[in-house]
Amino acid sequence: MIEVSDVRKSFGKLEVLKGINLTVKKGEVLSMIGGSGSGKSTMLMCINGLEPIQSGRIVVDGIDVHAKSTDLNHLRKRIGIVFQQWNAFPHLTVLENVMLAPRKVLKKNRQEAEQIAVRHLKHVGLGEKLKVFPSRLSGGQQQRMAIARALAMSPDYMLFDEVTSALDPQLVGEVLDTMRMLSKEGMTMIVVTHEMRFAREVSDRVAYFHQGKIHEIGSPEQIFGSPNQPETANFLKSVHGA
Amino acid sequence: MFASPLRWNDVWLMLQGAGVTLSLTFWAVLGGTLLGLILGVVRPSSRWWVSAMIGFVLDIFRSVPLLIQLVLVNSFNSIVGLRLPVFTVACVALALYTAAYCAEVVRSGVLAVPLTTRRAARSLGMSWWQDITSIVLPMGMRVMLPTWIGLTLGVMKDTALVLWIGVAELLKTSQSIITRTQEPLLVLAIAGLIYFVISYPIARAGMRLEKKWNTQ
Numbered sequence: 437m438i439e440v441s442d443v444r445k446s447f448g449k450l451e452v453l454k455g456i457n458l459t460v461k462k463g464e465v466l467s468m469i470g471g472s473g474s475g476k477s478t479m480l481m482c483i484n485g486l487e488p489i490q491s492g493r494i495v496v497d498g499i500d501v502h503a504k505s506t507d508l509n510h511l512r513k514r515i516g517i518v519f520q521q522w523n524a525f526p527h528l529t530v531l532e533n534v535m536l537a538p539r540k541v542l543k544k545n546r547q548e549a550e551q552i553a554v555r556h557l558k559h560v561g562l563g564e565k566l567k568v569f570p571s572r573l574s575g576g577q578q579q580r581m582a583i584a585r586a587l588a589m590s591p592d593y594m595l596f597d598e599v600t601s602a603l604d605p606q607l608v609g610e611v612l613d614t615m616r617m618l619s620k621e622g623m624t625m626i627v628v629t630h631e632m633r634f635a636r637e638v639s640d641r642v643a644y645f646h647q648g649k650i651h652e653i654g655s656p657e658q659i660f661g662s663p664n665q666p667e668t669a670n671f672l673k674s675v676h677g678a
Numbered sequence: 679m680f681a682s683p684l685r686w687n688d689v690w691l692m693l694q695g696a697g698v699t700l701s702l703t704f705w706a707v708l709g710g711t712l713l714g715l716i717l718g719v720v721r722p723s724s725r726w727w728v729s730a731m732i733g734f735v736l737d738i739f740r741s742v743p744l745l746i747q748l749v750l751v752n753s754f755n756s757i758v759g760l761r762l763p764v765f766t767v768a769c770v771a772l773a774l775y776t777a778a779y780c781a782e783v784v785r786s787g788v789l790a791v792p793l794t795t796r797r798a799a800r801s802l803g804m805s806w807w808q809d810i811t812s813i814v815l816p817m818g819m820r821v822m823l824p825t826w827i828g829l830t831l832g833v834m835k836d837t838a839l840v841l842w843i844g845v846a847e848l849l850k851t852s853q854s855i856i857t858r859t860q861e862p863l864l865v866l867a868i869a870g871l872i873y874f875v876i877s878y879p880i881a882r883a884g885m886r887l888e889k890k891w892n893t894q
């Protein structure tokens with residue numbers, strides 16, 4: 437379970453998160469939607485400790501992420517994150533990209549790590565590309581590799597930050613399919629997305645971010661069907677696919 | 679040989695001088711690269727004032743002519759009474775000089791690795807050190823290698839300056855042979871050829887590696 441309570445976060449003078457409260461249960465898929473600069477990416481980074489917070493608490497399975505005593509490298513094994521940029525490690529083959537963290541962080545031997553990597557790469561449909569360097573892959577394939585790379589750590593949670601935003605339209609579908617598959621398998625996920633149809637379809641709950649706050653949160657039917665807040669309605673009107 | 683006062687024995691002496699040049703280069707580049715690696719990796723992730731201080735010291739090493747540094751380190755050696763052999767003194771001075779340049783090479787390599795890529799590595803649970811060794815240095819290597827090769831070749835030529843503190847490397851040996859034989863052109867041509875024969879394979883190896891990486 438991820439419990440976010442009264443989290444405030446600033447970059448210098450700019451307060452980006454202004455008191456966020458949120459609970460994500462095991463097996464739940466939560467989508468975060470909202471305008472540019474509303475703090476969605478920042479929220480995700482705070483959840484796995486890539487960014488510090490100024491006040492409040494984020495607790496993942498009983499571990500206070502921002503406590504001084506917390507071993508972040510240990511915690512991050514359990515929280516996978518995939519970003520908008522594909523972030524392939526260009527000097528490693530697809531297989532090596534996925535094997536690296538299991539070897540270095542989980543201390544698996546080469547053979548075990550390879551088995552894990554191959555399994556996850558096949559899972560995301562990249563079984564044919566093991567020995568290829570990332571530069572030879574399409575954006576969609578690189579993004580699926582990034583998903584496999586995160587999954588290879590057997591995380592309990594997966595965070596997705598607009599993973600389809602940098603893709604050509606015809607490549608979006610394959611990545612969304614991969615995420616759909618994960619949600620069917622019961623993965624706990626927080627998905628920041630501009631794909632409203634997708635959010636509506638896979639989410640258990642949808643949170644609308646507005647100016648550093650969760651302005652409205654509810655079931656997809658409620659948020660997309662009959663938003664309570666005028667800002668939510670305006671936002672949904674302004675984006676395609678709602 | 680060539681009906682001139684130059685004897686085979688002289689060529690042999692020059693080859694021995696070349697050996698000294700090579701080993702000076704080897705130690706200078708080895709020491710300089712290790713120190714440069716440490717400084718170049720630590721600097722971008724240290725506090726601003728630490729970074730500024732390191733930068734200032736490196737600037738000094740880069741802007742004071744190497745000859746002056748050699749003489750100063752050598753005098754320091756005798757004043758303090760370290761009694762280090764002059765060859766060691768030369769290696770130390772050259773290594774510090776090399777480190778000052780190498781730190782900059784490494785730093786630009788480190789900075790060439792996108793922060794988002796490093797963040798992705800850290801998000802997988804990799805430590806700072808694992809990120810440096812598995813991601814940053816291998817990726818930065820592609821940026822660093824060409825300049826590093828240039829630096830190595832430059833240092834090899836700069837080793838000639840140590841003749842001023844009395845190390846008999848290739849140029850110093852050539853000079854004494856010239857004094858005796860009065861054959862400057864021939865002797866210098868041979869010395870130049872030896873320098874070339876040493877540099878060329880290093881330059882080639884660098885080019886081959888770069889080509890290989892470009893096809894990835």
Ligand SMILES: Nc1ncnc2c1ncn2[C@@H]1O[C@H](COP(=O)(O)OP(=O)(O)OP(=O)(O)O)[C@@H](O)[C@H]1O
Nearest residue numbers: 447450452470471472473474475476477478479598
């Ligand atoms: N590293 C940073 N330094 C300074 N300001 C930042 C930094 N990262 C984000 N911000 C600012 O914080 C605010 C929230 O950014 P964030 O990336 O979380 O928004 P977002 O909801 O993800 O937007 P988008 O939909 O455009 O991705 C923005 O005003 C942004 O400019």
Ligand SMILES: [Mg+2]
Nearest residue numbers: 476477478598
């Ligand atoms: Mg964002």
